[in-house]
Amino acid sequence: MTKVLMQGNEACVKGAIAAGMRFFAGYPITPSTEIAEGSAVELPKVGGKFIQMEDELASMAAVIGASAAGVKSMTATSGPGFSLKQENIGYASEAEIPCVIVDVQRTGPSTGMATSPSQGDVMQARWGTHGDHPIIALSPSSVEETYRLVIRAFNLSEKYMTPVIFLMDEIIGHMREGVEISNDIEVIDRKMPSEDQKENYRPYDCADGELVPALAPMGKGFYYNITGLLHGGDGFPTNDNEVTGRQVLRLMKKIEDNRADICQSESQDMDDAEIAIVCYGGTARSADEAIFQLKEKGIKVGMFRPITIWPFPEEDFLKATKNVKKILVVEHNYGQILLEVQRLAKNLPVEFLGCINGKTISPDEIIAKVEEL
C-alpha cells in the first residue's frame, strides 16, 4: 500500500478508474474541471475513452449511451451544469442505466460564486429531475474518502442499476491530502442475463423476489428496447396502468428495500454526547476541529455524519441521537438536510448553522454556536 498526495478531484478520477470507469463525458466547469482533465489524461492509458461534449445535457446523454453499451461511465460538473443534467438523470433512473454523476458543489443560486464552497445542491440531488424516482447520493469528507467512496458509487450503481450522485463540494474537490492507494478493493459489475434468456428476452421482468433487472449490453444479441417512457417487461412503452404502476413501484422499492445495504454513516464521540452535530462533506472537517476543542472545554458533543446522503440513513441517525438533548445541523446552505433532521428528530430541539455567502464555515463559528445552545 502506498500513500500519495493528491487533490480531491484527482482522487475522484483515480477511484473511478479503479472501480472500472472506462468512459467519461463532460463539459468544463469550476470547481469540477480537474475531474475532466484528469480523465482525459488517465483514461486512454487504461484503454478507456474521454470526450468533451458540447454541453452538460450531451455529457449526461453520452454517459448513459456508453453505459447501455456496457461500459462503466461517469460525468462531473457543478451547480449550473448539474441543473442541465437533470432530465437525463431521470432517464437513467427510469431506464435503469447505471452511471455516476459527480457534482462538485459551488455557491449558488445561478452562476453564483464559481470558486466558493457550498452544499446547496443536496435537495436538487434528491429531487432535481421530475417525477417520482429513486436516487442514491454519497458525500465524501476527505480526499481519502473520495477515493474509496467513488468506488462505492460505481458499485452501488452497478448493483442497483441506477444513477448515483457523487456529491462533492469545493472544499473536498480542491483539498490536498494523502491517500492510501490500495489494490485490495471490491469491484461490483452489473448482473448479466444468461444466454438462454436470449429468446424472448424481457429484461425488465425481474425474477420472483428480485428487484434489479439484468440488462444486457448492446451488441450481445439480446434484443430489447430502452426508453424513458414507462414500459413493460420487454422495455416497450405501455399505457397499461397496472404494468406502469408495478414498474415504478419496483424502481422505488429496489432502493427503499435495500437501505440497510446502501446507507452508510459515521458516528464520532456519540456515546456520551449531549449535543449532536449533524454534518457531512467538507463541512465535517470544521466540525471535527470544533468538537476537539469543545471536548477540551468539557462540553459533551459528538458528530453524526451521513456518508450516504440519499436515502438519508434514518435508522443510524435515530440510534446515534437516542440519548442526546440537542441537535445542531451544520451545513453549507440555507437548511436542506436540516429538513430531514427535523422530520426525524421529532421532539428534540434542532438548531441550525448555515452559510450562503461563499465563505467556509470555520471551527470557531461552530464552537460559538454550540456554546450558545
Added chain:
Amino acid sequence: MPSKLIQKYMREEHLPHIWCPGCSHGSFMRAVAVAVDRLGLDHDKVVFVSGIGCSSRSAGYMDFNTIHTTHGRAFAFATGIKMANPELEVILFTGDGDASAIGGNHLIHACRRNIGITTLVMNNNIYGMTGGQYSPTTPTGEFGTTAPYGNIDRDFDIAELAKAAGATFTARANTYDLNQATNLIQKAIEHKGFSLVDCLSICPSYYGRKNKKGDAVKMIQWQKEHTVSVQKAQNMTAEELQDKIVCGVLCDYDYPEYTEKYQQIIDRVRKD
C-alpha cells in the same frame, strides 16, 4: 400474414404502429429495414437510437438493440454508444424538431466530430407528436397551431446545415421515390463517418391539414412534382430550380472517423 421483412426485423407483437393513416414515417422505417437487409449487416451489431416525436417511435418497432432517448439528445446518446463500442452500426431516427430545434446543438457537434452515426431525419416540417406546432423546417409563411398568423421564422435546410457543420455524407430522399430513399439510406449506412439523410416525410394530420395540402396522396403527388434529382438539377437554371427540392447524394467525401482517431490516441499512449 406479416411480410418476411417484418418477421425478420420488426417487433410484430407491437404492430400496428401508432402513426396516423397516410403518415410516411413508416415508409422510411421500412426503407431502413430493406437497406439493412441488403447490406447483410450483423443483426447483433446494429443499434437503433431515436429521440422523441412521432418519427422517433421508429426505433421501438425494430427488433434489434433499440434505445428511445430524450427529446433532441439522441445524437449525444449515440455518441456515447459509438465511443463505448465502435463495432456497433449506430443508426439514428429523428424528426425535424428533434434534430434541428432542441437537438440542433448536438447535431452540429456530431457532424463536426464526424463520428460514425447514420442519421435519418424524418422531416415533415412540423411538430407532429405535440399536435402541429411550427418547427425549424416549417416554410416561412406557412401555418402551425403556434403560427396561427403565418410563420415568420426562416426555415432550415437540414442537409445543408449538416454539411456545413462537417458531416461527410448528406443526402435527401422523398416519400414518392422510396426506391431512391432506400438506396440513399444504404449508401449512408455504408459511409464511414457521420452521414445524414434528410427524408422528406409527410404529416397529413397536422402539416397537411393546417396548410390545406390535401390528403396523403396529394401530398406525395406534390413531392413528385417538386423534387428533382441531383443529376437533373445540374442542367437546370436557378429560376427553374426555385420551387424544386433537390434529392440524391448532396455531399460525400472521406475524412477520418472520430472513434478511429480516438483509438489512435489510445494506441499511442499505451505504447509510450
